[in-house]
Amino acid sequence: MGTKWMIRNGKFAVPGADKPVFEGYMVIDNDLITYIGEEAPVLEEDVPVFEGNRLLFLPGLVNTHGHAAMSLLRGYGDDLALQVWLQEKMWPMEGKFTGDDVYWGTALSVLEMLKGGTTTFLDMYDHMDRVAEVAEASGIRAVLMRGVIGLCPAEVQNQKLAEAVAFAKKWHNAADGRITAMISPHSPYTCPPDYIEKFVQAAHDLDLPIHTHMSETRREVEQNEADYGLRPVAHLEKLGMFTRPSLVAHAVHLNDEEIEILARNQVGVSHNPGSNLKLASGVARVPELLKAGVTVSLGTDGAASNNNLDMFEEMRLAALIHKGVSGDPTAVPAGEALRIATEYGAKSLFLNQVGRLAPGMKADFIAIDIDQPHLLPHTDLISHTVYSASAKDVEHVWVDGKQIIKHGECLTLDEEAIRRKAQEAFEGLLNR
Ligand SMILES: N[C@@H](CCSC[C@H]1O[C@@H](n2cnc3c(=O)[nH]cnc32)[C@H](O)[C@@H]1O)C(=O)O
């Protein structure tokens, strides 16, 4: 059998196109989509055929901010504000995480994400070699970085920076190019200015983009002004961060001038509506960001502040909360929410061959079962994807042309072992 195969009689989603859903064919050759259209493709040889009826094919979902291993702390420390949650609940437990904890927590998250239609995820954490191991073995696409909190003595700071650099060098473009790296100081409130400048320099030296948490809470913004005389956006701009391609997570508390600075510097924003609501951080100004031309994408953040990694839920939240807050029912319509979760996500992660179903793009796509009560009748399948579907509707997942989820089951990871080991890891943390 060759490397080429074809899907027929499927429905395909191309949000943003004149005809956003059509019925037809898609040809995959190795890791690439080589044809998609309503007409049958003209092929020189017979190729294996996959029957696509009752399925809607979508680009794989792109989760642009998270901490996968934090799934071990799902439900541990709910209903708290960010600073209390971080300082009193998360950091003491995370301080006990071993490489194995990170491995099993990440495996649990990657399993959840793949089964829920996420084909690319960003991860900012510690023990990143173990995260990369999971990404490599699972077949998912991953943008990985050693996140660094700099509230520590200079020697420890230097060591963490060296780890971040070594990780990026080792893993950028690894696993057939499925893994890429970024450089990531955790935030302006956990990294002193001179330390952030070192990360900017490292990103220049390695020619890599930067990712950080920014302006998540009102308190953070006020504290930044008190400490440095600037709001976080101007502060990071002054430290040179935006001289690198950048992606900031949250960006909830922005004024008009800050939106303008982000737009001018082409800084992407990873919008995390579930986490922002749960930690009572606020609601990001997504309609204004989009209007200003900022690339907005979607992230779940860690499972301990969400509390799941369902990107369908995140899409629905993004489509709903901005209507509610603005009083404008046209804010973030379904097609735009789907592009935010796919095309704009890929753009935010600097993956120019990901995020759309089109010839020449990587074959990262999913199929949802649309023959179900909550997805009928077939009035508008883009609307159903955003307003009615959930992770549980994902039937099949392919990344880089390889099938990873088949009828809801993972072909690459040992699900039963992961479920058991994750539970054991959490119990081990409680007892250490
Ligand atoms: N332990 C590392 C830093 C890990 S980066 C990832 C950190 O982000 C934290 N985190 C998770 N969600 C959020 C959020 O919403 N805002 C800020 N930090 C978060 C998380 O608890 C974790 O400590 C070091 O050695 O410096």
Ligand SMILES: [Zn+2]
């Ligand atoms: Zn985060």
